[in-house]
Amino acid sequence: MEPKIHWKNYIWSCKIKSIMPAAIKLMRVGKKGMPSYRIVVIDKRKKRSSNYIEKLGYYNPLRNPALLDLNQEKLDTWIKKGAILSEGIKKLLHK
Numbered sequence: 001m002e003p004k005i006h007w008k009n010y011i012w013s014c015k016i017k018s019i020m021p022a023a024i025k026l027m028r029v030g031k032k033g034m035p036s037y038r039i040v041v042i043d044k045r046k047k048r049s050s051n052y053i054e055k056l057g058y059y060n061p062l063r064n065p066a067l068l069d070l071n072q073e074k075l076d077t078w079i080k081k082g083a084i085l086s087e088g089i090k091k092l093l094h095k
Contacts, residue, residue, distance in 0.1 A: 021045060022083040024075070026059065026092075027052060036060050039070060039089065041078050054078075059092060068092060 023044035030036035037059040040052035056078070057070035079085070085093070 022053065022078065022081070023086055024056065024078060024083050024089050025086040026088045034062060036062070041083055044084065 021043050022041055025040060025042055026037040027040045027042070028035055028037055038052075038055055039057040039059060041054045041056065042050065042052045054074065056074050057068070059069075060067040
C-alpha cells in the first residue's frame, strides 16, 4: 500500500526544489566614466560587486559596435540549474 501524500506537502516540496539562490548578473568593472562589465553567476542575495561563483563572459558598451563575449554553453548550463537572469542580461540577450 502506497503512503498518501497530502497536496499541501507536495506543493511545498515543489517550491523548495525550484528555488535556486543564483542569478546571472552584470558586474561593473573599469574606471570612472569607462564602464565595462563581467557577466557572472552570483548568489542573488549578495551585492553585484561581491565574489562571484563563475564568470560567463564580458560586455564592453564603449566599443563601436558594443562587444559582447559570452560562453553560451555555460549560460545554458546555469539556466538549466535554475539560475535567474537579471534585467540587464535579459536586455542584452534580447538585442
